[in-house]
Amino acid sequence: MYALDLNPDIGAEGRVLFLRAQEHPALEHFRSRLTCQQTWKPRAAQLEAAAYRVEREAQGKFPLVIVLPDPQRDLAVADLARAYDHLADGGVLMAAQHNDAGAKKTEQHLKEAAGAVETLSKHHSRAFWTVKEAGKPWREDVLDTWRQRGAMRRVMEGKWWSQPGLFSWDRVDVGSALLVKHLPKDLRGHAADLGCGWGFLSAHLLRECPDIDSIDLYDADGDAFEPIRRNLGIIPTRVKTRPLWRDVTAGIETARYDVIVTNPPFHDGKTTDPTIGLRFLAAAAAGLKPNGQLWLVANRQLPYENFLGEAFEHRETLVEQNGFKVMHAKGPRVQALMKEPRGGKRRPR
Numbered sequence: 001m002y003a004l005d006l007n008p009d010i011g012a013e014g015r016v017l018f019l020r021a022q023e024h025p026a027l028e029h030f031r032s033r034l035t036c037q038q039t040w041k042p043r044a045a046q047l048e049a050a051a052y053r054v055e056r057e058a059q060g061k062f063p064l065v066i067v068l069p070d071p072q073r074d075l076a077v078a079d080l081a082r083a084y085d086h087l088a089d090g091g092v093l094m095a096a097q098h099n100d101a102g103a104k105k106t107e108q109h110l111k112e113a114a115g116a117v118e119t120l121s122k123h124h125s126r127a128f129w130t131v132k133e134a135g136k137p138w139r140e141d142v143l144d145t146w147r148q149r150g151a152m153r154r155v156m157e158g159k160w161w162s163q164p165g166l167f168s169w170d171r172v173d174v175g176s177a178l179l180v181k182h183l184p185k186d187l188r189g190h191a192a193d194l195g196c197g198w199g200f201l202s203a204h205l206l207r208e209c210p211d212i213d214s215i216d217l218y219d220a221d222g223d224a225f226e227p228i229r230r231n232l233g234i235i236p237t238r239v240k241t242r243p244l245w246r247d248v249t250a251g252i253e254t255a256r257y258d259v260i261v262t263n264p265p266f267h268d269g270k271t272t273d274p275t276i277g278l279r280f281l282a283a284a285a286a287g288l289k290p291n292g293q294l295w296l297v298a299n300r301q302l303p304y305e306n307f308l309g310e311a312f313e314h315r316e317t318l319v320e321q322n323g324f325k326v327m328h329a330k331g332p333r334v335q336a337l338m339k340e341p342r343g344g345k346r347r348p349r
């Protein structure tokens with residue numbers, strides 16, 4: 001936004017596309033001309049709450065495309081290619097990235113495809129931009145490689161569909177593999193998979209638990225859903241599956257589920273945040289029916305025992321192995337915990 005401030009001619013008129021958009025007060029300047037693209041639900045929800053137009057996938061060409069490339073290298077170059085694909089002739093592509101996220105490298109990449117690039121370095125970050133001049137195409141061979149690097153594909157000898165950027169995108173997570181080993185086959189009723197990623201745990205439920213009636217798959221990452229559709233679509237089943245692009249920490253449907261499975265996240269973006277897992281467990285306790293059960297796997301050092309002990313009638317750790325623990329909890333007490341104290345005497349436990 002600082003680079004745009006110093007170069008008022010850029011984006012002075014015409015539509016503006018912001019890829020991997022984040023809310024910022026300076027966006028107000030473009031409000032009526034701006035389309036924001038964002039696949040991470042908490043960020044998309046912030047932009048929507050501020051009444052910006054938000055799309056999971058952008059359409060069309062724009063005279064200005066701003067992009068905040070993902071720190072993951074394959075995604076960073078795929079983001080540049082995507083920005084190029086939305087750029088009108090004569091348009092400006094502007095990218096900005098924190099130095100620690102690899103700004104210099106991303107700038108070099110842009111030079112490789114586009115030629116000359118202008119740069120501004122400030123606040124431990126770089127903004128860099130270039131013009132797509134009519135009749136002067138960028139290096140199509142380079143752009144093509146970038147598109148492929150970020151694309152969805154078959155992985156693990158063709159067994160699963162996935163995409164760079166998703167959690168453990170090209171291998172089954174060791175923790176999730178341990179969890180499915182301990183899931184009983186007689187799980188039944190309505191299930192939810194919180195933070196479902198590309199669908200490994202749900203695929204297990206579909207294949208191994210014949211009494212499951214439905215599965216709601218929640219994830220904040222919009223890129224997870226096409227791989228999920230393909231990974232689950234090939235499993236012959238009567239079970240209804242419902243992919244839900246949601247921020248689980250903002251809550252899920254209450255008292256709906258008989259079974260919840262989860263390998264909760266322990267990162268919020270780049271930083272490790274142990275409270276995010278606890279917020280997943282709170283959402284699970286509220287989402288379960290009175291007899292419902294929660295099955296989860298977590299890194300051994302994550303402090304979930306106290307919360308599970310308070311929020312459920314029964315909890316146990318079934319196994320600890322290779323740095324992970326598989327836990328089971330049953331009978332959420334969350335309704336009791338949330339009850340208003342009566343007559344000012346009763347207090348929630």
Ligand SMILES: C[S@@+](CC[C@H](N)C(=O)[O-])C[C@H]1O[C@@H](n2cnc3c(N)ncnc32)[C@H](O)[C@@H]1O
Pocket residue numbers: 042167168173176194195196197198199200201218219220221246247248249262263264265266
């Ligand atoms: C540890 S991964 C588990 C993925 C998958 N269940 C597996 O076993 O491979 C946690 C997942 O939670 C998702 N996630 C992180 N924060 C979230 C949030 N606030 N709301 C919903 N999903 C979130 C991530 O995108 C990721 O797919």
